[in-house]
Amino acid sequence: xxxxxxxxxxxxxxxxxxxxxxxxxxxxxxxxxxxxxxxxxxxxxxxxxxxxxxxxxxxxxxxxxxxxxxxxxxxxxxxxxxxxxxxxxxxxxxxxxxxxxxxxxxxxxxxxxxxxxxxxxxxxxxxxxxxxxxxxxxxxxxxxxxxxxxxxxxxxxxxxxxxxxxxxxxxxxxxxxxxxxxxxxxxxxxxxxxxxxxxxxxxxxxxxxxxxxxxxxxxxxxxxxxxxxxxxxxxxxxxxxxxxxxx
Numbered sequence: 001x002x003x004x005x006x007x008x009x010x011x012x013x014x015x016x017x018x019x020x021x022x023x024x025x026x027x028x029x030x031x032x033x034x035x036x037x038x039x040x041x042x043x044x045x046x047x048x049x050x051x052x053x054x055x056x057x058x059x060x061x062x063x064x065x066x067x068x069x070x071x072x073x074x075x076x077x078x079x080x081x082x083x084x085x086x087x088x089x090x091x092x093x094x095x096x097x098x099x100x101x102x103x104x105x106x107x108x109x110x111x112x113x114x115x116x117x118x119x120x121x122x123x124x125x126x127x128x129x130x131x132x133x134x135x136x137x138x139x140x141x142x143x144x145x146x147x148x149x150x151x152x153x154x155x156x157x158x159x160x161x162x163x164x165x166x167x168x169x170x171x172x173x174x175x176x177x178x179x180x181x182x183x184x185x186x187x188x189x190x191x192x193x194x195x196x197x198x199x200x201x202x203x204x205x206x207x208x209x210x211x212x213x214x215x216x217x218x219x220x221x222x223x224x225x226x227x228x229x230x231x232x233x234x235x236x237x238x239x240x241x242x243x244x245x246x247x
Contacts, residue, residue: 062236179244187233196223
């Protein structure tokens, strides 16, 4: 199956900061932009996955025996773990903040090779077993990048009120310079990247239906990222970050 549904070079849909150390280069071979930042690299392919594959992903992530996923009010489901999802084991974790236990403002799921546990924000997740759908996405990304991944974190932003706070993926299990591939499906959401030592240096990257964004090099050491609230967004957005977790 051909992953790409266009042949001409598209315009980069976001602006790079002006200054030394920023460079952008289009690759016809992989149909995406290699972007160099001071102390980090990105790869951006706006339509890495075709519309057909991306639409099937929306269905695959939400298929269940209890609700019509096309019009379900997922914010109104009080216990998501009781929903009989057919493909993905979704959950809503709690985090401790200012002495209180608060629900994470999104749904998550963790898949990977046996023993690849992952801990972030005080939450430790043991991997669910890979399924055919996730393996298909993983292999297509690996084939393009020439990188192997052993795990994936799925985030489900049910609407624009679900979000991700500022952080870096710098947990020790990921190593010093991890390559993290972010596949995105559903509603477009802004992915914001900023320097830790100069938050005015910022990129606002729209992640669309079928977009792939890859973070690599020393990016996690010098930069942090977030998915801010967008009140005008009413639908779901799914983000899958493929990574390598050490034992």
